Amino acid sequence: MAALQTLRSKPGLLMSVIGGALLLFIITLTDLNSCAAPDKVGEVAGNEIKYQAFEQDVAQEENLMKMLSRSENLTQREQAQIAQDARLSVWNHFQTYSIVAREAGKFGLTVGENETKEALANFNAQTVQQLLMGLQYGQLQVAQLSYAQKLMVLVASYLQISDLQGYKQFIKDVDKTIAELQKQQNPNAEMLSNLKNACLYCERHLAEDALIQKYQTLLSLAFISNPVSARMTYEEQTATCNLDIVSAPYSLVQVPDSTITDAEIKAEYEKVKPLFATPEATVSLKMLHVQVVPSQDDYQKVYDQVKAIEDTLRGATTMAEVTNIMRGTKSTVNYQSAYYKKESFAQANLTAVTALIENEAVGAVKETTLESPDRQDGIQYMTTYKYVGTVTSPDSVQYTTLILDSRAAVDSVIAAVKAGSTLSAEAKKHEAAVRAYQAKGDTAWANLPYYVPAEKVEGDTLSGEYTDICQIPAGEVTYFAQQNPQTGKVIYTVIHVLDTKAVSTKYNVAIVKYPYKFSKATFTAKRNALNDFLSQHRTLADMEANAPKAGFQVATQSFSASDAAETSVRVGGQGIKDAFKWAFDEAKEGEMSKVYEIGAENDQFLVLGLEAHNDKGYAAWDQPSVKAALKARIVQQKQAEKLMADYKDVKDLNAAEKKVQGASRQQAPTVNMAALVQNDPALAGAIERAGKGHFTGAVAAANGVLLVNVIDMMQSQQQAWSPAYGMLIQGYLNQQAVFNQNIGIMTVLKNNAKVQDLRYRF
Secondary structure: OHHHHHHHHOHHHHHHHHHHHHHHHHHHHHHHHHHHOOOEEEEEOOEEEEHHHHHHHHHHHHHHHHHHHOOOOOOHHHHHHHHHHHHHHHHHHHHHHHHHHHHHHHHOOOOOHHHHHHOOOOOOHHHHHHHHHHHHOOOOOHHHOOHHHHHHHHHHHHHOOOOHHHHHHHHHHHHHHHHHHHHOOOOHHHHHHHHHHHHHHHHHOHHHHHHHHHHHHHHHOOOOOOHHHHHHHHHHHHEEEEEEEEEEEHHHOOOOHHHOOHHHHHHHHHHOHHHHEEOOOEEEEEEEEEEOOOOHHHHHHHHHHHHHHHHHHHOOOOHHHHHHHHHOOOOOOOOOOOEEOHHHHHHOOOHHHHHHHHHOOOOOEOOOEEOOOOOOOOOOEEEEEEEEEEEEEEEEEEEEEEEEOOHHHHHHHHHHHHOOOOHHHHHOOOHHHHHHHOOOOOEEEEEOOEEOOOOOOOOOOOOOOOHHHHHOOOOOEEEEEEEOOOOOOEEEEEEEEEEEEEEEEEEEEEEEEEEOOOOHHHHHHHHHHHHHHHHHOOOHHHHHHHOHHHOOOEEEEEEEHHHHHHHHHHHOOHHHHHHHHHHHHHOOOOOEOOOEEEOOOOOEEEEEEEEEEEOOEEOOOOOHHHHHHHHHHHHHHHHHHHHHHHOOOOOOHHHHHHHOOOOEEEEEEEEEHHHHHHHOHHHHHHHHHHOOOOEEEEEEOOOEEEEEEEEEEEEOOOOOOOHHHHHHHHHHHHHHHHHHHHHHHHHHHHHHOOEEEOHHHO
16 A cells, blocks of 8 residues: 555656556567467478468469469369469478478588579580470479479470570560560560569579488488399399188178277287377367258259250251350350361360260250269369351461551552462562561461351350461462551451361360359258257267268368368368367367368368367377277287187188188289288288298288188299399389488478478468
């Protein structure tokens, strides 16, 4: 009280105390916010990456991947895959570089400016050609390339530049070129801008790649194979055996897991504890996942819509009638007057169209059908198709062009060409137009896998500059008029068709595709059913026990933060991110989450139950999922013990076949020993010990107890052994050893580093 009285009598002191308290509060709040680091995506070996920097790198990596794909028309599914791969690539590179930078520092390894420049030292025609051929023939994958190699492939593919000097000149001039193309509204401006960004992004990673390569090279020098291991590998890979087998599956013996005691489970846990190592902290989750699918009513509704169009198309006899019908539909494929080669339909995943034009006459209509999920977007479509007509036209046209801005000049040039002149000769009389439009009568070939008739359909997207060239017979000269986008004046493109090649049949087909999706009513009904179930089962055990009766399934799975981040990207939607945020940051053991709508289309429901938080180290033996796995191991051991006891005194296959009811006998000729060692080492060892012509006795193999007569053991001679061949195998083993040790060492370093992965929050 005395202290309060003192403060009341001295207002200045009172204000100082209040001000100090506010300042302390602000400092504490700032410190808490700093600790929370709400924009931190992750930290590896003391190196942080923030959200903005991460997203910028992801955008650049995505652009790089799209440029390297060389595909102008990526499907929605392909774009989603690239976006997913880009996020993973950026994070993996950040992890690897952060760890290597820390470890390399211990050895004094650094990368200087000259070494960074040397990363592009092999930028020459020979290297570029090797890279391009390796990618073309599948010997290389884009993901295997360093950033320096990716840069070389980019500029060689888009610019036909195959040397460092040419690349430097491109970077020097590219901004000016882009500005000029933008003034002309040339679409190549965007391509060049994306190419420049991709190249500079690759350059930014050169030093990091160089340090990673330097560190891995240092490690690889400690690993080497030898001629003895090469010979052993050769003999294992070329050895085969002919076997006569009696097999008794473990499932023949019933061992209820309820008979397994906790003491047995603990003992088994100690034997196989490394199986339950958790190098990262994880959460064990019970997951009730529901995929919303169309109902029978949804099916009938879309079927009736497409069937009505089918019936109307059957009565259409002209392209004009088909056009009017198609204009009133909601087909995902616009009807056009163009005729396409048969191969075009197959490439567009329209195999049903190919079958229609191969097996039916013009005018035929395919019955309404629900097709399998489309390989491009994963959606099922209800379809019908009408075979409208065919034409024959050349696939290639040789032509020359000259662009003029006077109709009188056009008439004069056309008359001269008809009299025997050429457009290249006439171009010399119109130097101003040649300078303005860069067309001087040069000869070119146009690839025309389609035919566009003179009579267009409303909404055609193919008809445009040079597409109508397919209507011009060889030897004819004509012109097209269009508006100059820069000046607004009319310009004239004079075209002289010189030759045609590869005449083929092309087809016009009206394509009706309606997506087969669930309705809002179906979505609401499924949600209500799930809510009703959850309202009656409010604990994890209750939910899991009763879910099958209600038509739901509950799965158990453990997720690290990295697993959660990658699952979020793969599944899509904000709901999956919110679900993992709840599991990692909010939930307590035994709690159940709310219902989350997940998926890029919000077409799934997810309910989580937190079973356990698992710290880095080992999952506890009594965690339900661990306990279940241990019980399964003990059950199989008891099954094996029972079967092995049954077969203890069996000396041949005839007796083995009769000994246990349910056992079966079969021949297994030409079994490869290398594959057997990989898949069932216990059986492989027993066969090796027994040898040709002998009986193995009972063997507790991977899936049951096996008894084997080794009829024969052979050494195939697909490649005769020689010292030279041995050196090849030894070189391969060296490469595998280096690859495996790099993977293994990086895994150990990652497990020992402080890795904080918070991508699941974003």
